[in-house]
Amino acid sequence: MNHVYILGGLRSYIGVKDGMYRHIPAEKLGAEVLREVVSRFELPTDAIDYIIGGNAVGGGGNITRLAALSAGFPERIPAVTLDLQCGSALEAISAAAAKIESGMADLVIAGGMESSSVQPYRMMSPNHPEYDGGKVYTVAQFVPGKRGEQVMLEGAEETAIRENVSKEEMDTWVLRSHKRAAQARKEGILEDITVSIDGSSRDEGIRPTMSQRLIDRLPYLLPNGTKITAANACLMHDGAAFVVLCSERFLREQGRKAECRFRFGTAIGDDPMMSPKSAVSAAKAILAKTGHSYQEIDAFEVNEAFAVIDVLFERAFPGIEDRYNIWGGALAFGHPYGVSGAMILLHLMKALEYKNGHLGMCCVAAAGGIGSSILVEKVMK
Template identity: 45%
Template sequence: MEKVYLIGGLRSHIGLTGGLFKTVPAEELAAAVLQKIMAKYPFVLQADGLLCGNAVGTGGNITRLAALKAGLPATIPALTIDMQCASAAASIELAMTKIGSGMADILIAGGFESTSMQPVRVYAKADARYREEGFTVAQFSPDTTSAKAMLEGAERTCQKHGFTREELDAFAVRSHRLAKKAREENRLNEIVVSVFGSEGDEGIRDRMSPKLAARMPKLFTEEEVKELLAGDSASLPIKESVDKQNVLQEQKIAVMPLLTAANACLMNDGAAFVVLASRQAVEQYGLRPEAELLAGFEWGVDPRYSPEGAIETGAHLLQRCDLQPQQIDVFEYNEAFAVISALFARKYPKLTARYCPWGGALAYGHPYGASGAILLLHLWQELKQTEGKLGLLSIAGAGGLGTALLVKKC
């Protein structure tokens, strides 16, 4: 394959649902950041395409709409990719593949999301899933139509691996502390732009502490957790010899709900894009590469435990590249839930200082379709401002999926 270079990129501030960008449609938010991209990297007017993730938008090829609103030349094609939370990372991986195979020289990739302006959809009346009130969350797995499928998967994963509330909350506190420090030290100034009057990432809680985390509300009741775990032997904290189904039904054991408003990320709005180029484009336009994208990988896991996708996909990419974990200087895994952080710490206990060193999605937020690009932008800056050389990002997606990318600083 041809070499694929990261030239740069930008992201918006990240807002909470109903917050900074509460009246801004997703395509308008994307267009505003794309205009900043065009101003900073004018050669993108010669781009071969725009590839973007979007998970909960209005549908159609919303990336094309954003491109036209931004004023990109109409001759530049656009493609929307929906891999839910992994959409932007999948878009970047596809862009890397197109450039690496010689099909393109300059591509803009990333994603955008507005949960504030998320539409309500309605199944056809002939569909057994039809409800007059409609739905906002798509079906990700054949065994459930629950609107809380991702939260339920995170709770199951917490129970399966035997984590405690305190253990999970500690990662949430860590994330906010590190994000606050990065903000105070202006670590992200090069990649973050203000749009629609935004002044900062809205989700970082300066006062987050173990005491505050402990007071945050649980997202499930004990009975709801029991129902989730019923018949799911891998998740139950009792001996294999016991009839788990009956024990749960008879309520002979206590099940502590673990997911809370502190250790699960909130809903967010945001947009993020990176600019990728071939060696030919670098030479033609006199560009300065910031990093090289070495490899990408996608993997699937049991959708009932979708957070495991981030860990498993990252591990498989390392294996395919014949790398040991200790060779990676920075790991940017999407902290949609603290259980992902806890799984990383359990798998790589000696490498936790390299994990999301400036905080993760538990603090900044997780605008689904944009998060993979946000991870790459943060990873680039972390490698650039430290002595790091290799970085790995990985993100889980609804339905039990994951996308990972391996990056080398130039």
């Protein structure tokens, strides 16, 4: 099979729901980043074979194609949208890699776009057996027989209870995430991978003043809840991120140098009622399939939708703290569902550069109990 390389990529600054991007549809966020990716990496549009984008809460209708056309891409370039909820962008990147590995493509842009601020409200058809009189809902059904706006919070709460994860353990990760993200922002470490949209200049979710005192004041998110709070669960977000994948032939013919080699991508199902566990399952799956041990991984980026994910990951792979989410995680930067996989891959590549590392791993726990993971290898220049 053909080797797959990653030239790099870009992401928007991440906005909170009803924040700086509150009037910007997901396709426009995606279009802005796609346009800048082509410009920044000087991509010949006639060489682009495919665009694959993730999206979780949009209105459907192949939003990636809409974003590409909105960005002014040639009509001949096909685009497709994938929905693996929180794992959508990682799955899009793995799908892009598979096209290149198989020889079906030489240059693919992959990632995702999301807007919680303008996500459509839905209601069931009167023909649906669960029709409830036209009640509006925003959260899809992920588990047979289980539906509700609180389903993700309930799953995280149940995971923390069953796995005996204390609020105090999770608080530690909350503080770490905001502290590290604030320091990364202060040092401008991620500025060269970010795109300003409509004058945006920073990620909205980072709280440099996050403290234990503030954490203690924030409420539990479920009635009678004892674990999941407004501090250890991420907010809802808007943003976009895309990376450029290519074949060795494209590198040779264009005289380019890649940042990383895509080594492997996989996904695995887990308990749909306790989806936070699936990040660990995805990590174990990709290690087993590639023959690596976790001690060989120089940098981990794990989507931190809930701090319980951090606790479980560190328990499963002891001693990785100095290699894990070194810039902070989604509790600070944000978790724009269908974008997050591409965003953490960009952060991972920066971590490998910073640490002069060789192997890096991304993992996402997705709604419905599916874990997605990618392994990349830094290209020595």
